[in-house]
Amino acid sequence: MAKETKIRILDAAEVLFAEQGYAQTSMRNITARADVNLASVNYHFGSKKNLIQHVLKRYFDVLMPQIDSVIAELPAQRGAIGVETVLLSLVPPMMTLSELRPNGTERFVQLLGRGYTETQGHLRRFIMTGYGATVVRLMDAIHCCLPDIADDELFWRTHFAMGSFVFSMASSQALTEIAEADFDQQVSIKDVILHMVPFMANGIAGSR
Amino acid sequence: MAKETKIRILDAAEVLFAEQGYAQTSMRNITARADVNLASVNYHFGSKKNLIQHVLKRYFDVLMPQIDSVIAELPAQRGAIGVETVLLSLVPPMMTLSELRPNGTERFVQLLGRGYTETQGHLRRFIMTGYGATVVRLMDAIHCCLPDIADDELFWRTHFAMGSFVFSMASSQALTEIAEADFDQQVSIKDVILHMVPFMANGIAGSR
DNA sequence: GTCTATAGATCGATAGAC
């Protein structure tokens, strides 16, 4: 036999969810692409909603422990480093997702963007209950770089930064097509991220 | 008779589209909320797809001419002003959308966010064919403030900025709820926009 | 575990009476 049915379903589902969104992807789309029987999704995952969570969990379970590691290894004197350093430390963990599966990094962020706008709060709850501690540690690391900025102000800025990131990936296909057509550039996901880090760092730190 | 059927449909549709997304909103949802007959949507608009475009068009037709005006009134010596000035000049036009309909500003940006992630390129084409000249004028105004930044770099930064904006509005309900719960702040759409302008300006201009 | 067959619901769109 080829791959396990369960894996085939997850692999097919994540591509379709990332490309078309959750609502627009039917179980028939998924099982056809995975070349498995329609009923097998409900046998293995119980429901479509549960399948969506499993697709995300595969990525979070790899990413979040890595983020914990890189944050723990940041200099103890946080005042000495900038936000850009913290954000840059997240890049290698993000890039390892592409070793999991082809275009893993891109797909993961697309799924994140879809989840935030489509599942009306479910994703946020899923992240905070399962990986909330990592999120808090990351926010603390950013805050330590910028002790002068008020809590609520930093809250807004980090969410704006996340917006840049998630939106850019959600529409990354359009963006890279334009970049290639108008500027004759071949654009990889890493290029996009490395363009984005200074943008986010400048926005979060604020220069004036 | 109360309001025209056509208007009632548009009013109901824009609320539901903004809150739940296009795919998740059925014609039955819309006609029930508008308190009109199911068949009247197809009579007046031909199809659901056409209805979506009409909902957006009502906002664009008011917003875009105003943006043309404020850009035309910017100082001729563009080198003398900053990006923040250009972005701030967009705020009054955006705010007038709330005079059109309750929460118009917020709804419009939510529709924009939904359109970008859900309609896979259709929205972009709709904007560029109908209002492309205004978009180009706006991009030029930003570029004049930052003559030292290369075309392609500015392309990335403006798209990141748009991402912050659109995503923040798409998830604005969650964001304002958190802000109110964690920081005990009452947050209006104008507060969000005014927090966002410096963030975007710092990100686009780049400080280092 | 895998399959067929189908229940049960909902969808967009339209025909045709008024």
Add this chain to the structure above:
DNA sequence: GTCTATCGATCTATAGAC
């Protein structure tokens, strides 16, 4: 222009044979 009634196509989920 507005309504009822319905078509035909989808969808998720499940029952039950193998």
